[in-house]
Amino acid sequence: MKHLIIDEAKCIGCGLCKQVCIRDNIEIVDGKAVDIESNCFDCGQCSTLCPTNAITIKAYDNDNEEIEDYNPDSIPVSYDDMLQFYKQRRTCRWFKDEKISQETFDKLMKGAYYSPNRQNIQDVEFVVVDEKMPEFIDHIYSIISAKEDEFFRIKQVGEYLRDENHDPKRHPLLWEGQQLLLAFSENKTDAVIAMTRIELLAYSLGLGGFHSLFIGMADEVDNKELMKFFPEIDSAKHMYAAFVIGIPRVKYRRTRPHKEIKLHYM
Numbered sequence: 729m730k731h732l733i734i735d736e737a738k739c740i741g742c743g744l745c746k747q748v749c750i751r752d753n754i755e756i757v758d759g760k761a762v763d764i765e766s767n768c769f770d771c772g773q774c775s776t777l778c779p780t781n782a783i784t785i786k787a788y789d790n791d792n793e794e795i796e797d798y799n800p801d802s803i804p805v806s807y808d809d810m811l812q813f814y815k816q817r818r819t820c821r822w823f824k825d826e827k828i829s830q831e832t833f834d835k836l837m838k839g840a841y842y843s844p845n846r847q848n849i850q851d852v853e854f855v856v857v858d859e860k861m862p863e864f865i866d867h868i869y870s871i872i873s874a875k876e877d878e879f880f881r882i883k884q885v886g887e888y889l890r891d892e893n894h895d896p897k898r899h900p901l902l903w904e905g906q907q908l909l910l911a912f913s914e915n916k917t918d919a920v921i922a923m924t925r926i927e928l929l930a931y932s933l934g935l936g937g938f939h940s941l942f943i944g945m946a947d948e949v950d951n952k953e954l955m956k957f958f959p960e961i962d963s964a965k966h967m968y969a970a971f972v973i974g975i976p977r978v979k980y981r982r983t984r985p986h987k988e989i990k991l992h993y994m
């Protein structure tokens with residue numbers, strides 16, 4: 729099956745598409761690019777490099793509004809700006825009572841939409857836990873309590889949940905967080921890349937949050953049990969990232985040092 733629509737009138741037969749195709753799906757025949765129905769995975773290298781915009785990927789034929797020409801010689805963010813952005817990002821656990829809207833979550837999904845992923849599979853999907861937070865936390869605790877002798881924080885969660893007078897602003901898993909963004913995929917790297925981009929986009933919108941080790945641990949302890957909470961998600965997937973997200977009520981004023989990053993050359 730052909731995956732590409734190649735506009736013969738536009739094609740100048742330069743062969744760049746053939747050169748960059750890692751599935752050997754294009755041949756130049758009589759000076760024109762031809763989809764030879766090899767093993768195209770719709771990665772779009774051919775269509776995004778084509779100097780005359782002669783190639784359309786059939787699978788995305790209805791998404792043409794997503795195709796945007798840009799100046800390839802102009803990188804939209806400088807190294808200094810990007811680094812400053814990274815420097816200023818902080819883990820935030822202290823939030824206003826105000827919730828993040830669905831419209832804003834839609835904006836954040838663009839971080840995942842434009843993420844790289846294995847074999848262009850695009851299987852990362854997300855859940856916002858909001859109203860179901862109490863049940864979700866109970867479910868998480870029922871799974872990670874198997875590790876409470878190893879981690880004082882998990883034991884503390886059990887004590888907190890049993891204490892009827894607990895401080896709602898001092899939740900040992902959520903702190904002041906009321907909303908949680910979870911990423912599911914069959915591949916950890918895909919999920920973590922997507923979530924990290926969402927985290928940075930969130931920061932660009934004045935939002936904040938923290939990745940949660942202990943919520944994430946539920947997947948490692950018992951993925952099958954965890955996935956029972958998400959009947960709408962393919963149970964072959966794992967919850968590979970959990971990000972507590974909110975509107976910060978604190979303002980960070982300065983950067984902080986970190987341990988030097990080891991870089992090995994071999």
Ligand SMILES: Cc1cc2nc3c(=O)[nH]c(=O)nc-3n(C[C@H](O)[C@H](O)[C@H](O)COP(=O)(O)O)c2cc1C
Nearest residue numbers: 817818819820821901903938939940941942943944
């Ligand atoms: C994978 C991962 C898991 C984390 N787990 C938790 C957590 O369970 N609870 C929490 O309050 N912070 C958690 N954090 C936040 C770290 O404590 C925080 O990133 C670290 O202290 C460095 O601070 P910074 O993010 O402001 O640079 C986690 C961060 C990562 C990357």
